[in-house]
Amino acid sequence: MQPFLSIVTINYNNCIGLEKTIASVISQNYRNFEFLVIDGDSTDGSKAIVAKNKDRINYSISEPDTGIYNAMNKGIKAASGEYLLFLNSGDVLNGVIALESFILHPDFLGDIIYGDYKFEKGEKVYPEYLTPLFFVRSSL
Template sequence: MTNQNTKLSIITINLNNKDGLKKTLKSIDNQSNKNFEYLVIDGNSSDGSQDLINNSAFIDIKISEKDSGIYDAMNKGIQLAKGEYLLFLNSGDYLNNSEVINNIISQLDGEEIIYGSLIYEDKDSSRVQHYPSKLTFSQFLYETIGHPCSFIKKDLFTRYGLYDTSYPIVADWAFFTKVIVKENVSTKHINEIITNFDLTGITARPENHDKINAERDRFLKENFSFILEDFTRTTAAEKKLERIQSSKGFKILKAFGVKKFQ
């Protein structure tokens, strides 16, 4: 059982993904170090998920009720969790091996967001996704860090608000961008693969790419309009210069010692 001094809470949300949930639950139950709180927030599934949840004795907190979407469910988990740090491991995602929690628990030692690596996984292939140790605006302008491999201090949600459900697909990216770029909270990269990430989820579906871009553009314009135009203009100029410098003509001129290009 957990208590008020729990270091880590792991939160899983699920809606009618029984097969994916089985993988997630198995990875939790297989952890050699079980010194964490585990919550499952189900959206009133009708595919047998609820029976699976109810028969899993290692789940500390379980609820099943309708919600308004992914981030509404995640917000319910945040409000119920007792841990100092939160890890979101949604159904279909699973911890990489049985020693993940044992290897990282001692590293949850003060920084407000601590993140590792993950493996992107679909039916036919997989690849490791590493993230930079130093996070910059450009990291979030073009990419993000993975929420299934990020340990977030619960206090951040108290200080800066829960996931913004007006961004139904990218609220986790919006939260990271707001607190890391705008609020400059402390971060730390750890050299561990945390999670295998299920690429069949909503953010990875090709049909949602336009919606994702629209949500990201709206967030950036609402929160970073004062620097976004200059930043994108400068970045475009830098990329153009890189293309010029890598061109065959530039290399020939440089080889002939044209000082202007050296």
């Protein structure tokens, strides 16, 4: 049996990033998931993007919140999946098999799973493979 996944996207006034994230999620080969979008009452066109994709988004809400953690808690409360993935606006999955690459391999599933990423902004490039030491250095 395939694990059921909840994908939660938090957004506030990032319609361009939200559109990329939605496209990334709905292009996945793995289909056993629900997609939730929690928006902080955006005024930049984000609501229209959610409305345009309402047939692919299982749950959405747009209302003021007190910050990202309040929005994340709303997503957690609304989610019903066995696993929860926070994929915030502007984040994308690496290819159409990103979800199935790990979720269909039970040896990889655990209580907490994080993804490696490569992010380019200007000339600063984050490592392609993250280690716990990266997070220690990043939080100092």
